Amino acid sequence: MRREIAPIVVVGGSGFIGSNLADSYLRDGEEVIILDNLSRPGVDKNLRWLKGNHGDRVHPVLADIRDLGAIEPVFSDAKAVFHLAAQTAVTTSLLHPIHDFETNARGTLNVLEAVRKAGGKAPLVFASTNKVYGGIDEIAMAEFDDRYIPTDEVLRAHGFGEERKLDFCTPYGCSKGVADQYVLDYAKSYGMATAALRMSCIYGPRQFGTEDQGWVAHFLICALRGDRISIYGDGKQVRDILHVKDAVAAYRALLRSIDDVKGKAFNLGGGPQNAVSIRIALREIEQMTARPIETVNADWRAGDQLYFVADTRALQQAVGWKPEITWREGIRDLRDWLVENRFAAARIRQPRRATA
Template sequence: MRPGSGHIAIVGGSGFIGSNLAESYLRDGEEVVILDNLSRPGVEENLRWLKDHHAGRVHPVLADIRDFGAIESVFSDAKAVFHMAAQTAVTTSLVHPMDDFETNAHGAINVLEAVRKAGRDAPLVFASTNKVYGGIEGIAMRELDDRYVPADEMLRVHGFDEGRKLDFCTPYGCSKGAADQYVLDYAKSYGMPTAALRMSCIYGPRQFGTEDQGWVAHFLTCALQGTRIAIYGDGKQVRDILHVNDAVAAYRALMRSIDHLKGRAFNLGGGPQNAVSIGMVLNEISRLTGRPLETANGDWRPGDQLYFVADTRALQNAVGWKPEITWRDGIRDLRDWLVENRFPASRFRQPRRATA
């Protein structure tokens, strides 16, 4: 991020990752504009939290990125922009593909054009997704007792890198993939300092996880409530989960280096050291809560990847970033935050542990 006057604009700044990112900059004394339509249930609590702790330096703008006229002025004095707003669920995109497109694809173009027309050459980092790689089909897999793993040894050691062929599937994959490519093209066509992070599963405090998105937080919430957890497929699907503190560090590191990294997309995830199956996470949650979990299995969902682990070596080499929080420590941290903030009467309440 270039020094100088102006604010940091976080589009979708009341959401899970956006609010954590905003709080990190507010702690540094920055002025932060939060552009959000508060459409996701619960995110108004994140905005209230930011205002309570950083009154005077957090500036909410309640508007929808689908309305260019409503958002244009937000970027007139922005010195850096993070675009985090999205329709985030594959399942929702299958039911409402037009709404998904309008938010994810059209909304991204509106943000890019508003930043370009502001004329400040403000850098923009976009929150993309590993779904741009599709279902990762055609990869030979081995089924172990508790997880799937690729037969290819190099994939097991490093994961999938950015050279993986783009393969948009499901309306969500298409809309986010289109936005991803527009962000990169604005660096080529207009010389704008733009870049993208293709994220795996991010989890942590301030997440309002649901069955359709934010599954780690959703599982923990169900466990603390004592409600049944629905598992789609056999539970051996593998993801490389990443704590939100590490994700925030990655976004900030990329923004700091964007002048020589513009036009590039990087994978962002926990990497092989944080690769876990759904069943492994459930077992850890059961151990942390001290109770067995009630689960029910359903059919596989469209676009579900048997295995996705991000190869993050390109990002590590480019900006010096690496994950610091192990998946077990991270899940414990989220459990402690949920108990403290959403289940204060829970018998599982324990003193909050600090994590790196």
């Protein structure tokens, strides 16, 4: 699989973040290999979109990261690797923990080994998760009508930093946590240029959100359809949501600075300025779609943090990145993309822009 131009390999490149990241490099004129098994419903549409926009510079390889022999040739002449392929739902990990482990832990080790066997020169950036910090149950919270807020002033001002101890929880947290640590160790043990981004909730165009993963897109899709939405817990859980354009910018910035940040993990999220609870997000979506949203309450789910906001100051200082898109702008952008791409036949009234 030798090529005249060394390609960028995006593992999981047909997925939500992967397709947006691949598109950004393809628009720069790069050759991009999309390594994906197309197991997630809808991602084949993302691959067709990439091929339709960029033609022969897109090189699809349909293979599974659990099969080391099948993926080894893909990395033979890669100049950079982004590893975003994963089993992404906590609920699925609880039902199928072995599959979760084989995909997230074993699959990541296979990717690392494939890069190492190819010479280990290609830098690798890994998509980790804030779930490596566990449920964060010991943090004192103040409860308000529509959100939880930490009583600690520093946490309220900045969020959780990378110095927080790891505390793997649920099979998903364990499998991604194992992968996270392997990625960092390959920089120490083998001198490879590896780094990780521990992500909060990323949302935006090309996301096929479900009840189990991608909740912002899921809520918007349900609202546009007029479907009832299940709320697990009381809906006061807070997350710092980050638009995919800002996430792509972070991945690219980390790669540019890989020699300075190799062997390190950084938190990636919208930060305190983009922290919203489920109730607040639903209220905003209701206004944006001009449709009432019917909800039903269900039991809390395992590993569901009452509050997680990423302290991204370390990432900002290391690579010069910061989020640019506010959460209201971002949700509006996703609404517009869904209306154009998934609900084009529907006549959906667009309300006036909501004020902060």
